[in-house]
Amino acid sequence: MFERFTKDARDVVRGAAEHAERAGAPAVDAEHLLLALLGRGPSRASFALAALGVADRGDSVRDALDEARRRAGLSRADADALAGLGIDVSEIVARVEEVHGAGAMSGGRTGRGRSPGRRPFGRGAKDVIEKSLRMALARKDRHIGDEHLLLALTVRTDVVAEVLADHGVTHASLTRVLGEGEGGGRGGRGAAKAG
Amino acid sequence: MTEATDLAERAGDRDPRVGLRAVAALRRVLEQLEAVQVRSARNQGWSWQEIAAELGVSRQAVHKKYGRQ
Numbered sequence: 464m465f466e467r468f469t470k471d472a473r474d475v476v477r478g479a480a481e482h483a484e485r486a487g488a489p490a491v492d493a494e495h496l497l498l499a500l501l502g503r504g505p506s507r508a509s510f511a512l513a514a515l516g517v518a519d520r521g522d523s524v525r526d527a528l529d530e531a532r533r534r535a536g537l538s539r540a541d542a543d544a545l546a547g548l549g550i551d552v553s554e555i556v557a558r559v560e561e562v563h564g565a566g567a568m569s570g571g572r573t574g575r576g577r578s579p580g581r582r583p584f585g586r587g588a589k590d591v592i593e594k595s596l597r598m599a600l601a602r603k604d605r606h607i608g609d610e611h612l613l614l615a616l617t618v619r620t621d622v623v624a625e626v627l628a629d630h631g632v633t634h635a636s637l638t639r640v641l642g643e644g645e646g647g648g649r650g651g652r653g654a655a656k657a658g
Numbered sequence: 659m660t661e662a663t664d665l666a667e668r669a670g671d672r673d674p675r676v677g678l679r680a681v682a683a684l685r686r687v688l689e690q691l692e693a694v695q696v697r698s699a700r701n702q703g704w705s706w707q708e709i710a711a712e713l714g715v716s717r718q719a720v721h722k723k724y725g726r727q
Contacts, residue, residue: 535690541683544676548684555687559694568690620679 467599471506471609475499476592483582490585493616493623494528500613501525507641508609514640517630524630531622532569538622587623591615602644610641696724 468476478499483491501521503509512518531538534556537545542552556568584592594615599607616623617634627633692713699709706725710717 535687537683537686541679541686544680545683545687547676548680550680550684550687552683552687555691559691563694563698567694568687570690570693 467596467605467607469606469608471503471508472595472607472612475503475508475609475612478503479588480582488582491582491588492585493587493591493619493621494532496588496591496612497528497616497623497627498525500609500616503609506609508613511610511613511637511640512632515631515636517632520630524626527626527629528622531626533566535568535570536622538620538625540620540625587619587621590619594618599644604644610637613637614641693724696720700724 465473475496476499479495480491482495482498486495488495500508500512501517501524509518517524534542534552537552545552559567591612592615595607595611598611598614598618599605602611604611613632614634614637617627617632617637618624696709696713699712706721707717710720713720
């Protein structure tokens, strides 16, 4: 499967591993893929993000991810579902942080003693990579580029998809700015030079 | 108005998606809480045996999960 990945897509996957390592996270996760997609040089994904006005809002995206990590990585939809059971996540986080310090519920950061070596890919990241293949198939694209990784991030029901949607990046808006895939329409635009 | 909202909420509660999502979210919170508490206990010099006893699981289970941190 990886042989169909463009250089851009491979760079993102590698970048995600670096982000995970720098953050001391135990595994590479979907959020690290998003961090790697932000602030890249010219690529299809960065073009799409720029077209949707996210290029200059990288800090806002990063802040939103940080905030979610503080809440045990729960999305707002998760927090709402728990509120339906009478459980106030922000209250839990506040009390735990009072005793154990800020960021206590953010997990992962226990990795002070972790060797700086390679991290395994977590379930979320694997799911994104798998879905990126499906995104490419759906668009009848022959390659898997970083735009397919970005598309895959938007179709999941986690914090990353929620943060992206909050910044106007959804599957629908991406499809709009990316245009049709290689197989869509004759000589459709984007008959990719994204090699 | 409030009645309508209440009804809507109650109807929503019967949606399995909301209920299942709550369970999954609670599990994540639980995992984080456990990690926080185990770390805190270790920092205070608790043995794996003592931690396991409080959690109601085997010593091996706790050690396997947190031992290498």
